[in-house]
Amino acid sequence: MSADPIRGHSYDGIEEFDNRLPNWWLWTFYLACIFSVGYWLFHHTVGTGDQPIEAYAIEQKVASERMAAQAANNPITEEMLLKLSKEPSFVAEGKKLFEDASKCALCHGPAANGTTAMKTPAIGPNLTDDHWIYGSKPMDVYTTILKGRVMPDPQRKSMGGMQSWEMFGADFVLKTTAFVLSVKNTNVPGGKAPETYAVKEP
Numbered sequence: 443m444s445a446d447p448i449r450g451h452s453y454d455g456i457e458e459f460d461n462r463l464p465n466w467w468l469w470t471f472y473l474a475c476i477f478s479v480g481y482w483l484f485h486h487t488v489g490t491g492d493q494p495i496e497a498y499a500i501e502q503k504v505a506s507e508r509m510a511a512q513a514a515n516n517p518i519t520e521e522m523l524l525k526l527s528k529e530p531s532f533v534a535e536g537k538k539l540f541e542d543a544s545k546c547a548l549c550h551g552p553a554a555n556g557t558t559a560m561k562t563p564a565i566g567p568n569l570t571d572d573h574w575i576y577g578s579k580p581m582d583v584y585t586t587i588l589k590g591r592v593m594p595d596p597q598r599k600s601m602g603g604m605q606s607w608e609m610f611g612a613d614f615v616l617k618t619t620a621f622v623l624s625v626k627n628t629n630v631p632g633g634k635a636p637e638t639y640a641v642k643e644p
């Protein structure tokens with residue numbers, strides 16, 4: 443039997459020991475307290491460190507500048523995108539990125555046909571049919587993925603909700619664009635019906 447003292451209460455016959463907390467545990471607590479004072483001074487009082495929103499804005503700016511510099515060296519054109527969409531290994535890499543459950547597949551389904559892995563309609567539209575909201579030309583698709591279509595568009599009566607993927611870098615945007623161009627008009631079976639505001643394209 444343990445000689446540890448027992449606290450003086452009993453709930454439904456269950457009692458509690460009054461053990462001392464282990465030192466290693468207490469030290470994680472003390473160190474967290476000491477760290478928080480430093481963190482608070484650095485980020486909130488003296489203002490030396492950036493707030494999360496500012497840090498994010500700076501990272502976004504750096505990424506945009508990096509992409510602009512890359513684009514200046516190697517301009518994105520309709521022909522170049524079309525060519526990439528016909529390169530099997532490039533498209534295969536785009537497919538892999540697309541199928542990541544936390545990225546495109548989350549809203550367009552793993553087969554890009556607007557149907558989730560559970561066979562329910564996804565949030566985003568079918569990308570394998572011939573109906574498009576923002577256009578299916580290579581530059582249209584590229585711009586949609588690069589910049590997103592975040593705001594509802596009253597003229598198209600579209601919903602918005604497609605985020606920008608610019609922060610994932612030029613490589614990511616080009617590969618996923620190539621993949622989408624490669625599946626458009628392939629009518630993957632079990633696809634979601636076109637959005638009412640999408641337009642049939644030749």
Ligand code: HEC
Binds near residue numbers: 546547569577600622
């Ligand atoms: C959070 C959900 C979400 C994710 C993740 C997402 N999308 Fe979208 N996407 C949407 C929605 C919603 C629309 C339609 C917007 C509208 O109706 O205005 C859309 C539209 C599009 C369109 C335009 C379709 C058209 O008919 O013009 C393309 C292309 C597209 N997404 C590709 C992608 C790719 C590639 C990825 C991954 C890099 C991706 N999406 C990730 C929600 C998402």
